[in-house]
Amino acid sequence: MTLLTRDTPVTTVASVLGYATPSAFTAMFHRTLGVPPSSYFGARTAAAAAAGPAPVATGG
Numbered sequence: 345m346t347l348l349t350r351d352t353p354v355t356t357v358a359s360v361l362g363y364a365t366p367s368a369f370t371a372m373f374h375r376t377l378g379v380p381p382s383s384y385f386g387a388r389t390a391a392a393a394a395a396g397p398a399p400v401a402t403g404g
Contacts, residue, residue: 348381357381 347357358369374380 348385354381 347360348354354370355366358366361369363369363372370380373384377384
């Protein structure tokens with residue numbers, strides 16, 4: 345996840361993690377999280393944008 349959040353290509357992530365092909369990594373990711381890596385991070389980004397800015401702590 346750390347590599348993917350740093351915009352590391354899936355091909356590189358798959359290789360670093362020891363997957364024979366990027367599609368094997370993508371298949372595992374999809375089975376585990378229900379969406380491929382590109383959709384997972386796109387959905388998280390969209391959800392964060394829709395939620396608006398985080399509240400600011402006022403210390404009181």
